[in-house]
Amino acid sequence: MFFGISHLVLPCSDLEKATQLWRDVIGFSAARSGEGYVDIDTGSAMLRLLQVPKVESQTSLRLQVADVAQAYQSLLAAGSTSRYPPMRTPELEEMACVGDADGHAIVLWRALTEDEWGFVPELPKQGEWTADAEELLQRLLAHVPAFFRMLARRKTTRVIEQLAQEARSPVTREWVIKGYITASAKVTRFRLVEPLRTEGIDPDDYRAEFDYE
Template sequence: MFFGISHLVVPTADLERAAQLWRDVIGFAEVHRGDGFVDIDTGSATLRLAQVSRVESSLSLRLQVSQVQTTYDTLLAAGCSTRYAPMKTPELEEMACVSDGDQHSIVLWRPLSEDEWGFVPELPKQGEWLPEAEALLKRLLAHVPALFRMLARRKTTRVIEQLAAEAKSPVTCDCVIKGYITASAKITRFRLVEPLRAEGINPDDYRAEFDYE
């Protein structure tokens, strides 16, 4: 029976140099040391830094970080060499890559937030929408924090299309406003007042939606 991967073996020609990089610079914990090896706990898997006379082949390790540029600069200052500088990718990630002293590549990456994508995602709409209604919802959704925007986009679009179906009409700006309000939890609807006002919409005209259970 298999229990999962316990260790990733990283050969190194200088065990103390490698241990210092992963422990003192990157900040992972040294958890065990034996004859010719050091185990580093990365939080998800253990790196076993193994002393060899010569590194025969290089590895590539992906390291998720909160700040790619800052981590990249820190590793260069610690003696790593650059492979490529931080950049945004078509996969909506920010990435950079350095080589350690054994020429293993360390890829630094993080997912981009929706605010960093450079484009506004399409609505998951199925029915007929008036162009001005679609544009209005996209602007209103821009006020939702990026972390929650994808979920809000799906739920709000669904509620709006339900309202339009009940009215037997295409999605109008009025449907968008009503659905934008009622799709939000009642306790947080006060946060919608300013985005509506920014669009020239009087929240008082939609008091029934704000009070909707």
């Protein structure tokens, strides 16, 4: 019966000014226009700017951006008013907010990368680990690009625990090293050489793991 949301309607007292903001400053394209409205293609939903005699109530829209501070300054330079400057939130996001000419709130946000969190997430471990084994894996994972680190953390921890379980052993440094290597695709294992050497580990001692299919 329902096909999804086709438009979000944003009432505005000056259609031309609102169109300039969303099209020329923010950079979205005008997809369609008619008597008293302009449809703005945001890439994820259509925003209908609707001319009204008076804006009776304000709304809030969240825009995901690559650089919160830069987007914030661009909107201020275009005449928007500051609600609050860039800030980090407990939800591990960076956010800022401006108000447009009609008082609608435009929230600018992006997710923080792990390198910006200010803490190291715990390993999703289930078995018994020695303290030095856990510390070693955390240091090795720090070499993984932040965008891929969460996935690498889950997969590598799982592989390490499987190896230790098969040997009926707690997770030690040795299982961490072997699992760290074999959890990676063979074609990319060359990237592990430098992190291992940084930890004083000779990759040549683990040729079997590097060659593991």
